[in-house]
Amino acid sequence: MAENRHDLIDGKLQDLNNDGVDRRGFLKCMAWAGTGLVWTMSGGIPVSRAFAKGYGKDAGKGADFTFVQISDSHIGFNKPANPDVTATLQTAINKINAMPHTPDFIIHTGDLSQLSKPSEFDTLDQVLKGASAKQLFFVPGEHDMLTDNGEQYLQRYGKDTKGTGWSSFDHKGVHFVGLVNVANLKAGGMGSLGNEQLEWLEKDLKGRAASTPIVLFAHIPLWTIYPDWGWGTDDSEQALSYVKRFGSVTVLNGHIHQIMQKVEGKVSFHTAMSTAFPQPAPGTAPSAGPMKVPADQLQRVLGITDVNYLVSGRSLAVVDSPLADSSASASGNAGEARMAVDAIRG
Amino acid sequence: MAKNNIWIAGVAMPVLIGMLLLFAASPSVKANDQPSAANAAVKIDNFVFGPQTITVPVGTTVTWTNADDIPHTSVSTEGVFKSKVLDTDEKFSYTFTKAGTYPYYCTIHPKMTGKVVVQ
Numbered sequence: 001m002a003e004n005r006h007d008l009i010d011g012k013l014q015d016l017n018n019d020g021v022d023r024r025g026f027l028k029c030m031a032w033a034g035t036g037l038v039w040t041m042s043g044g045i046p047v048s049r050a051f052a053k054g055y056g057k058d059a060g061k062g063a064d065f066t067f068v069q070i071s072d073s074h075i076g077f078n079k080p081a082n083p084d085v086t087a088t089l090q091t092a093i094n095k096i097n098a099m100p101h102t103p104d105f106i107i108h109t110g111d112l113s114q115l116s117k118p119s120e121f122d123t124l125d126q127v128l129k130g131a132s133a134k135q136l137f138f139v140p141g142e143h144d145m146l147t148d149n150g151e152q153y154l155q156r157y158g159k160d161t162k163g164t165g166w167s168s169f170d171h172k173g174v175h176f177v178g179l180v181n182v183a184n185l186k187a188g189g190m191g192s193l194g195n196e197q198l199e200w201l202e203k204d205l206k207g208r209a210a211s212t213p214i215v216l217f218a219h220i221p222l223w224t225i226y227p228d229w230g231w232g233t234d235d236s237e238q239a240l241s242y243v244k245r246f247g248s249v250t251v252l253n254g255h256i257h258q259i260m261q262k263v264e265g266k267v268s269f270h271t272a273m274s275t276a277f278p279q280p281a282p283g284t285a286p287s288a289g290p291m292k293v294p295a296d297q298l299q300r301v302l303g304i305t306d307v308n309y310l311v312s313g314r315s316l317a318v319v320d321s322p323l324a325d326s327s328a329s330a331s332g333n334a335g336e337a338r339m340a341v342d343a344i345r346g
Numbered sequence: 347m348a349k350n351n352i353w354i355a356g357v358a359m360p361v362l363i364g365m366l367l368l369f370a371a372s373p374s375v376k377a378n379d380q381p382s383a384a385n386a387a388v389k390i391d392n393f394v395f396g397p398q399t400i401t402v403p404v405g406t407t408v409t410w411t412n413a414d415d416i417p418h419t420s421v422s423t424e425g426v427f428k429s430k431v432l433d434t435d436e437k438f439s440y441t442f443t444k445a446g447t448y449p450y451y452c453t454i455h456p457k458m459t460g461k462v463v464v465q
Contacts (some may be wrong), residue, residue: 058348079415079434115417115431142454146417146431187423187451229393230457287392290415 060237065172066103068096068133068219069305071254072274074143075124076114081277081290082298085114089324092275093303097132103306104171106133109272110141110182110219110252112157116148121156139221140165141255142182152184166197168204174309174316175202175208179218181233191220191233191255198238205242213248213309213316223254223262223269226282231256240267249315252305254286258321270318273303299324385409386433388460390432390452395460401439402442404464409439424463 073089081090087162096103106128113120115259128136138157140150150164158165164183180200181191193201205214216222222239224232233239242251249267257279262269278301279289285291303322310317384406389396391413402408412419412432420429421440426448429438442448442464452458 077415081415143417146454185453185456187449187456187457230455282432287394287414290391335406 026304064309065313066099066101066306066308067105067107067171068099068103069102069107069109069252069272069307070096070275071109071219071272071305072111072141072257072276073108074111074119074123074274074276075113075127076117077276077290079277079290081292082162082271082302084167085276085334086127088299088302088323089124089275090130091299092302093127093131095304095323096306097130097131099306102132105135105137106131107176107178107215107217108136108138109252110139111143111254111274111276112141112153113144114139116146116152118145118152119215121152126157129242137167137169137176137217138165139178139180139217140182142185145183162200163197166200174204174213174215176215177204178215179216179220179222179239181218181220181236186234188232190224190227190230190322191218191222191236193233193235193239194216201239202242205246208246210245210249214243214246215248215250215252215307216243217315219253220255221260221269222251223252223264223270225256225260229282229288231282231288243267243323248316250307252307252318257291258301264273268316268318270305273301273320275302275304275323275324278302356396358452371464383407387411388420389392389413390420390458391428393418393452393455393458395420395450395452395458398459399461399463401463405441405443407439407441408462408463411435411437417454418452420450420460423451 032245053075070092074085075089077085096106104160108128128288141159144150144153144157145164150158154165158167161167161178164180166180167178177199179193180195183193184194185193216239218233220233221231222233224236226232228312230246244265244267251267251269252267253271254274256271257274257277258271258281259273260269260271277298278287278293280291296346300322303316303320305320308317308319371376384403386400386402386404386406386408388400388408388410390410392414393416395410410429412418412434415434417431417433419431420426420427427440429440429449431454432438442462445464448462448464450460450462
């Protein structure tokens with residue numbers, strides 16, 4: 001079964017855009033370049049190509065609009081894995097500002113802060129203020145709701161949201177839904193959306209044309225990546241059942257501080273790099289704690305994700321780019337990330 | 347260092363042994379007796395409470411210490427105790443005055459669970 005799905009995906013993915021890079025080639029590429037990927041959603045069929053150096057010039061070209069996802073800034077973190085997370089967030093913002101087209105908005109998929117401290121949120125605001133894109137959307141990570149059930153987070157970043165911070169909006173024909181899966185977590189469980197939010201989601205999506213591209217974003221992955229480390233959401237199946245009838249669904253998550261992707265039917269799942277520190281590939285370390293990499297490699301495992309949308313094909317192209325250009329020298333982390341993707345697919 | 351070792355072997359040990367013999371001889375102190383203000387420690391390391399189940403006598407103060415680079419909490423599943431967020435090296439203590447089993451978890455990483463058994 002899994003084998004068939006794998007083949008099907010590979011078959012469809014193979015070099016559809018004639019850039020000479022099929023999926024296997026692309027994965028190899030990722031292994032040595034330690035960098036991101038591009039995949040385009042076209043009527044639910046994903047097309048991948050390598051994130052080549054020259055891509056930057058064409059980024060967003062021909063796209064109807066572009067938005068950027070950043071994640072896991074952990075402002076306030078100061079341990080050896082990255083003693084200056086404010087600086088790497090600034091680098092991420094500089095990278096966004098250097099894009100040839102100003103993105104319409106930025107989505108932050110949570111863990112803005114390390115300890116939900118007002119001073120941490122202040123620092124984040126200060127850095128984000130310098131972004132070329134002036135509109136920002138947020139969902140909280142578990143680190144943003146540590147002290148006061150997320151009161152402060154909601155006051156600052158969730159004014160127009162419902163419940164613990166969920167909301168939806170439309171932008172140029174695409175329907176975006178920000179979900180919260182870090183509140184009221186149960187002992188022994190993983191991420192959780194809860195009934196109230198699920199009921200809201202069902203209503204929110206009801207009546208929308210199946211041709212409407214849907215983007216779901218939440219902090220913890222909405223697909224089960226590694227239950228032992230809590231990398232999944234207990235009731236995500238329920239949420240995903242509401243989007244099944246749509247032709248193009250893109251799910252953007254953070255939390256795991258590394259790129260992972262999965263395609264299931266017309267739903268494409270994607271996790272972003274952190275702007276603060278990397279975490280190990282599932283099961284490759286005793287725990288999911290921050291991973292120390294040599295200082296000169298850090299910016300290769302941190303990054304941003306930009307997403308280009310083409311109305312004509314109702315497609316979304318997701319591009320991950322590290323903060324620093326990668327060289328051909330392999331970084332161990334990238335190799336591990338590649339293997340993890342393979343393991344999940346297999 | 348070597349000096350210290352000699353000191354321990356030559357002076358401290360005979361004194362210690364002597365004290366132990368004295369206590370053993372005294373009828374008022376039994377081996378099973380627990381001091382009234384007992385302490386026990388749980389270390390949070392690599393996203394695990396260690397030991398995961400700790401058995402202590404009534405009256406024991408259990409202290410959790412976070413040894414991770416990531417904050418954790420120690421919160422009773424039944425609302426008996428609740429730590430603040432523990433950043434690296436921060437501690438939380440709770441004194442258990444009633445016998446029973448007290449399951450708890452990290453509210454930030456709910457896969458992390460533990461149990462205090464008070465006898």
